[in-house]
Amino acid sequence: MGIVVxxxxxxxxxxxTYALNGITLKIEDGEFVSLSGKSGSGKSTLLYILSSLDNPTLGKVQISGREVITMNSDDLYEFRNQKMGFIFQFHYLIGELTTLENILMPARKFQQEAEKLPEARALLEQFELHEKASxxxxxxxxxxxxxxxIARALLMKPQYLFADEPTGSLDTANAEKVMTIIKEVNRAQGTTVVLVTHDPDYAAMAQRQIQLADGRVIKDQTSAV
Incomplete structure (x- = not known):
């Protein structure tokens, strides 16, 4: 059913002052979509609305067939934690927790730490972090x-992965590693990925590129990637 605004x-x-102005679009399940545009174009605002972290002033938002704007806070919290993973420019790790404990944070919300421990260890291996677990x-x-x-965002096998400038604070080598991981998650697991980036090369790694200017979509292009 995907995401429909x-x-x-x-x-x-x-x-x-309008950050977004009359945007209508649908993101299909399994798509890898990049949102790009100059600073102030509305790309991060759109990501936050697509991911239910913010509500529009006007208009409708459906995620997996659910009208998220009308959901109460408890239902929305559970819906988000079960279906969504988030990656931001800054990692927001908890300083008092180890690498493994940080990855297990989403499972803690549902008291599933023991159940998800093998998966957390598999993510450590996948992301070459196994020697840094402690x-x-x-x-x-x-x-x-x-x-x-990223491992933390993927622990609960989210249907949707939202990434807001995830390479913005990284050097080129690490940025490319992060982008490779995101692309592989989309390809191998069928996770729907919505990526905000100012980098045209990273935007072009997505199968669908949406470009914004002044709160409007000025390009929506799908290509074989």
């Missing part, structure tokens, strides 16, 4: 911290 507008203040965030490089954040 219909004629969404996001405005701030009075008189209103280390704390301060003992990891920036690239390692971001890989921990």
């Amino acid at each position: 219909n004629d969404i507008t996001k405005s701030f203040g009075d008189p209103p 280390r704390y965030p301060r003992q990891l490089s920036g690239g390692e911290q971001q890989r921990v954040a």
